[in-house]
Amino acid sequence: MIIIQAQILNLLKKLQRDRGLTFIFITHDLAVVKYFSDNIMVMYLGQAVEMAPSDVLFENPMHPYTKALLSAVLVPETGANKDRIQLRGELSSPINPKDECRFAKRCNYYCDACNKGTPPLVEVAPNHLVACHCVVPDSASQRFQLR
Numbered sequence: 335m336i337i338i339q340a341q342i343l344n345l346l347k348k349l350q351r352d353r354g355l356t357f358i359f360i361t362h363d364l365a366v367v368k369y370f371s372d373n374i375m376v377m378y379l380g381q382a383v384e385m386a387p388s389d390v391l392f393e394n395p396m397h398p399y400t401k402a403l404l405s406a407v408l409v410p411e412t413g414a415n416k417d418r419i420q421l422r423g424e425l426s427s428p429i430n431p432k433d434e435c436r437f438a439k440r441c442n443y444y445c446d447a448c449n450k451g452t453p454p455l456v457e458v459a460p461n462h463l464v465a466c467h468c469v470v471p472d473s474a475s476q477r478f479q480l481r
C-alpha cells in the first residue's frame with residue numbers, strides 16, 4: 335500500500351514538474367505534506383489558522399494547533415515522539431460557530447487576549463500568515479512570537 339502511495343505521489347510530482355501544474359492536496363499525513371507541498375495551509379474546523387512555505391512551516395510553526403500537529407510526527411528511527419504536545423478539551427461545534435477562536439477550548443496557550451473574537455490571519459513574516467491573538471510582535475527580536 336505504501337509503495338503504491340509513493341508511486342502515485344512520484345507520478346503527481348512528475349506531472350507537476352513536466353507540465354507546470356498546481357495541485358491542491360488535502361491530507362492529514364504530514365510526512366506526505368512535507369514531501370509534496372511548496373506551500374501549506376493548516377486548517378482547523380474549517381478556518382485557515384496558518385499559511386507558509388513548506389520549509390518555513392516545518393521549521394517555525396507559530397500557531398498552537400500547527401505546533402501540536404507537527405509534534406505528532408513520528409521519529410523514523412524509533413517510531414515514537416516523546417515531545418508530542420497533547421491536546422485536551424472538547425472540539426468546538428462547527429455548527430453556528432461563535433465569533434471566537436475555534437481552537438480556544440483545546441489550546442494550551444489560551445489567555446485573556448483570546449476573547450477578542452475570531453483572530454484574523456496576519457502576516458508575521460513574508461508569506462507566513464498566522465491567525466492567533468497571542469502571536470504578537472516582540473520588540474527585542476523584531477519578530478513575531480507566540481507569547
Ligand code: SF4
Nearest residue numbers: 435438441448466467
Ligand atoms: S487565539 Fe488564543 S486560543 Fe486561539 S490559538 Fe491563539 S492562543 Fe490559542
